Amino acid sequence: xxxxxxxxxxxxxxxxxxxxxxxxxxxxxxxxxxxxxxxxxxxxxxxxxxxxxxxxxxxxxxxxxxxxxxxxxxxxxxxxxxxxxxxxxxxxxxxxxxxxxxxxxxxxxxxxxxxxxxxxxxxxx
Numbered sequence: 001x002x003x004x005x006x007x008x009x010x011x012x013x014x015x016x017x018x019x020x021x022x023x024x025x026x027x028x029x030x031x032x033x034x035x036x037x038x039x040x041x042x043x044x045x046x047x048x049x050x051x052x053x054x055x056x057x058x059x060x061x062x063x064x065x066x067x068x069x070x071x072x073x074x075x076x077x078x079x080x081x082x083x084x085x086x087x088x089x090x091x092x093x094x095x096x097x098x099x100x101x102x103x104x105x106x107x108x109x110x111x112x113x114x115x116x117x118x119x120x121x122x123x124x125x
Contacts, residue, residue: 001025001114005095008119011085015123019080021095021116028052028071032101033078035069036109037121039091046107047093050078058106085123092118 007019021033034049048059048069057069068081078095096112105111 001031001097003095003097003114003116005093005116005119007080008093008121010122010124012125013085013087013123015085016081016083017085017121019082019093019095019119019121021078021080023076023078023097026076026097026099026114028073028076028078031097031099032106032112033071033095033097034101034106034112035078035080036094036096037089037091038094038118044094044109046109048080049101049106051101051103051106053102060107082121085121087123090121090123092120094118 002024004022011017032049032051035047036044038044050057050069050071066084071078095116097114098112
């Protein structure tokens with residue numbers, strides 16, 4: 001299984017970016033895909049996931065109403081639409097997948113089996 005994250009870049013505060021996570025070797029109907037971010041010196045932070053077992057999205061509180069996760073099963077790609085970006089959102093974003101994710105583990109990085117390479121998001125004026 002391979003994940004390819006893309007879509008990061010430089011954006012002004014209040015702007016938007018859409019991250020993509022293309023997955024090969026697995027299908028979205030059988031795996032949960034999550035988005036994490038990690039700042040230097042900090043633990044990897046869970047942001048959102050689309051949990052395949054109940055086919056719905058989940059978000060951490062800090063991004064609710066600003067970020068939207070979606071998926072295109074035909075393209076086997078998961079997206080993270082990020083609106084109203086803030087300087088505090090600046091960091092590297094990762095996508096990850098796992099076939100055995102349950103509600104109690106979906107926020108845990110160690111529960112995910114495969115990871116993309118990360119894409120840098122910088123929010124600055």
